[in-house]
Amino acid sequence: MKPYAYCPICGKELAPSFLEGRQRMVCLECGWIHYSNPLPVAIACTLNAQGELLLIRRAHEPAFNEWALPGGFLESGEHPEEGCLRELKEETSLEGRVERLIGVYHRESTMYGSLLAVAYAVTASHEDIRINHEVFEAGFYPVERMPEVRIPLHLQIIREHRDAMESKRA
Numbered sequence: 001m002k003p004y005a006y007c008p009i010c011g012k013e014l015a016p017s018f019l020e021g022r023q024r025m026v027c028l029e030c031g032w033i034h035y036s037n038p039l040p041v042a043i044a045c046t047l048n049a050q051g052e053l054l055l056i057r058r059a060h061e062p063a064f065n066e067w068a069l070p071g072g073f074l075e076s077g078e079h080p081e082e083g084c085l086r087e088l089k090e091e092t093s094l095e096g097r098v099e100r101l102i103g104v105y106h107r108e109s110t111m112y113g114s115l116l117a118v119a120y121a122v123t124a125s126h127e128d129i130r131i132n133h134e135v136f137e138a139g140f141y142p143v144e145r146m147p148e149v150r151i152p153l154h155l156q157i158i159r160e161h162r163d164a165m166e167s168k169r170a
């Protein structure tokens, strides 16, 4: 992520300045400050009625061709739960119900910079999967026979959800 070089308001060159405890780019002409905030992402840890986990194989960067949980960037004005279900539907055409918040996570991504990820446990309301262009394949897998997930954040979400479900049963 390259920092902005020019003011998006007045077009003048930005200058680095130490403001409110951080180095920021500011416009000396109009006073605009570039607050660099994390991008919010919603992730759906989706189970079917049999407790099998929905995984997709990604058809785009980052993590091209990796098995993953569905998810994506939130839109303005959207509740994270809505964004989570929207992304799930876009990628797999599945509809579902948010059951609970699994966790909120921070990651540094080389492609997008700071990410704030919100992960929900979702129950799919049907299993009629139709994938879009972002995905090579998708399916529900029993935990003991699922494809290897190698994205650390997604692994952590799957593990934390499983642990929470097991401690609830115990």
Ligand SMILES: [Zn+2]
Residues within 6 Å of the ligand: 007, 008, 009, 010, 011, 012, 027, 028, 029, 030, 031, 032
């Ligand atoms: Zn300006």
